[in-house]
Amino acid sequence: MSSKELPASAETVVLGAGIVGNSLSYHLARYGREDIVLIDKGPLPDPGGSTGHASNFLMPVEHSKEMTHLTRRSIEQYKDFDTFTNSGGIEVARTAERVEELKRRVQSAKAWGEPAELLTPEEVEEKVPYVNTDIIEAGFYSEGAGTCDPLRAGEVMRERADAIASGEVDPDEVSDVDPEHVGDAEPDGGVQVQREQSSEGGLHVSPNTEVLDIHVEGGEVQAVETDRGTVEADEVVIAAGLWSPKLAKMAGVEIPLTPAVHQMVSVGPISFFEDYEGEISFPVVRDMDTQMYERQHGNDLEVGSYQHRPILWDVDDVPSIDEAPLSPTQPPLTDDAFEQSMEDALEIVPELLDDPDAGVRHEIDGLLSQTPDGAPLLGPLQDVDGLWSAAAVWIKEAPAIGEAVAQQMTRGWSDIDIHASDVNRFYEYGTSREFVKNRSHEGYQKIYGIVHPAEQWQSSRPLRTSAFYHRQDELDARFFEAAGWERPQWFESNRDLLTTYNSELADLMRPNEWDSRWWSPIILAEHLHMRDNVGLVGDMGFCIFDLIGPGATEYVERMAVGRMDVDVGKSVYTPILAENGGFVSDLSVVRLGENSYRVITGGAAGGSDKAWFRSHLPDDGSVQMVDRSSSLATLGVWGPEARNLVDSVTEEDMSHEAFPPYTAQEITIGEVDAWALRISYVGELGWEIYAPMEQGQRLWDTLWEAGQDHNVRPVGMGVYGTTARMEKGYRLYGHELELEYNPAEAGLTFHGVKDADFVGKEAYAEAIEEENTATLCTLSVDDHVSSDGERRFMLGNEPILDADGEEVLVDDEGRRSYVTSAGTGPTVGKHLLMAYLPQEYAEEGTQLTVEYMGEQYPVTVEVAGSRPLFDPSNERIRS
């Protein structure tokens, strides 16, 4: 498994033998890769990266479903490797605001299926006698939490990878964990490189091997050059932690992360622990309000902090293994930054830290990887075929992330949807050093923070502004950011509409500060105005790319569920599926010509959608992909007055007959040559108008001036993305639409099963055939009043329970019901929630409850399936 000679070629080369690279090697072997080379510049078992100094505890509950599931799955694996100790974990609250946050933690735990409960200070003391309960208000107990040994786990995974890949054992034999998906993977059929000298198969581990270059030719990865020779490879994965950007650069691509300091000290020997055997006998304590943790480790207490000022490193300054006294990722503690942390630690566990025999035995500025949004960077790097990223991963998620990326590599989709961690999400806007530094600096301070689900980033803004930006700014827009684009969420200049719609809004106002944070009732007023008159919405920040060439029709047909051989000018809204029938995306495709199509998709998922389309492009060059996202400004004109407004400034006839719904045409608005698509995500008559970016402001001005006779108002994305969408029951990728659900469950089977073959067809046809296990429903909140008399409004991700509030609903596949989207529908006068419900509950009129901030509220199923609550027959769109 390990020898000095590096083979001349391999199927897969994994760069980095930390917990991620080891996990990848193991799972790649499980899924059929037979010839893997694992390279690290450091020695084994601890090559000197972040894996070697992590505090190694796993707290499974997060507000992110993906991260919670990945951590739970990782715990299963660590258990399987016999490297997990179940200690439990407690997050303590020092403030009333944090107590609310801990209630939200319990809510998330219920939604994602982790046992958790709120503890009184006395109950905290029972579990952790050394916590100073005088200063805490409550605790959040996560029973499933524990600690692991990632270095030992790495050894086990390498051994197993070698045994499986060399054919010595069957994948099912080595693991107790979930063998159901193993063995159904097929090699991806990629072109095999001719090898001069093939390795013998199995896992070849090469420590102390420095990567000098990654060879790329014709957009495809070719080989990895090291100081011990060059390995040709079909695929290469960069799993090199904080060194990943350096390796990516060798291949001419970017992995946007920066090394950041996490300060840690180890204090001991503590006599209190001497009576207890083993590594850990008490739950890990997270002192959330000080952004610190205290964790027993044998006779020592590890004290870690994220509280200090962000200390970001340049990856080029990280020393080599030779030059680092402890390890490259363990530079000396920056004393002055740790001062406050020492005081806070003494306050929360004084009894332990004042042990007269205990001293600080170890203290480091531990380096870890920080990304612009704190999430990992996973998946294919779209500019180089065969090159993958598995970076910025915490110990607690690593085994499951290795598995998920291995599944992506071998079969195209993962059991746990990891789209929120797609490396391509920063593509073309968020990979500069400055951006990464600014966002990492800002994001570092959110670790352990109370982060509102709609909280906006402040740094590196504005970065992407559309042609309408200045006009919107003049109208006092409140901008939110999506994929770097500044998009108005609402306009303060519309505040007068609150008076106009005073009576309609009376019951929909949000008195609670948390519920109304990053929100304004003006959104609801803009909504009502648009439904009565007309609104200008934009720029939507879409990702737009054209697919051109003789193979275009055949190719798009293969990508989409909907039929693509439609008339030129016709638009088709379609799911995009993985082979398992789950959602990769949903988007609109417009046929521009005989051999050209335009794909319009949400900006946030744009990078990963493009990567998906790119990876499926035919090899023969018969289809070209042209990105238009930054060259087209996009303005929505919607509402009953939309036609009158647009018609007044176009050269063309905009009548229903001349310009039917779901079609596109070239039009001229004033001086501006534009392309218009009669479509609406808000359920109104109107168009999305696409104009060259440099003429966008002229487009805005023309419609704005003409609109003064039609009572036009600017309308924000709060309406577009939430209120109007929810009233229409439109699904949103990443919320309702995920790999874990299929179109039948999402109520998107209106295309039927077309004749042509497409990705996911088999699973899709099967899903239509079978009865649903769960169905996406729209619910409304019946009673908003909390126990203390305040009206509360859910924001999303809350668990759905039965009518008695006893049990969270779980379908036959074990999927739990939670709120995928929440938003107020001002026209229907209700606060709306979307959720997948087990089939027996997916019936209109069913009474259920939703848990929000520790209380339960009655809800009713309004719609089972995709029928719009507002204007169910779409008369407005078709008028």
Added chain:
Amino acid sequence: MDTLACVKRVPDTGAKIVLTDDNQSIDTSNLGFTMSPHEECALEEAIQIAEETGGETTALTLGPPEADEQLRTALAMEADEAVLLETDGDEWGPQDTAAAIAAHVESSDAEYDLLLFGNEAADTANHQVPIHVAERLDLPAVTSIKSLDVADGTAVARREVPGGEEVYELPLPAVITVKEGLNEPRYPSIRSKMQARKKPVEEVQPERAGLDQLEMVELEAPEREEGAAEILGEGPEAVDEIVRVMREEVEVL
């Protein structure tokens, strides 16, 4: 009994030494700083003596302003006072250093019963400063001490030699240099580290006497063994490979 423990700020050891481009100093950009290990033992001994006899320990260093960090460590280890003889950052030779320390001791109000030093600094290893200090203060001195007992104006110091030890009895005050192994220096607690950050450090700017005639030409980093561990195998199966390596590569068989 009052003791002066002299320490030096040196780059943290244990890593490959990288020199600056002009070979005039060590590139410390990746290194932390610490006090020399021998001196850490001197300080620990001083603190223990103070604790046992009810006296005080003063930690002293001569170095750049950053050497404050090592004095804070000394205070966190429960030294009572700290003195920084502040330089402009240049490395001072042993005679100038000794002159400054001796001058400070003479001018100080404190009456030290014992002056403890490390046997040699971890970086320059001149072995000179304590002897020059003793000479200047006209005190008895003994070096390389691994065991020390003090009582009633007398110190009994033991030095390890091959096959046994040499035992010295010195009248106090005296200069004694000690070696690692004399004791196990304590790890400061979090509370004492915190308190140490708030304690005063006496700062003195000594005149450089200009006595040292030695000039450093340049530094040279020693060759390092490229000795990465390699796992040849596990269990009995590894035997063949081990024998092969011993026979062919190491050539010991």
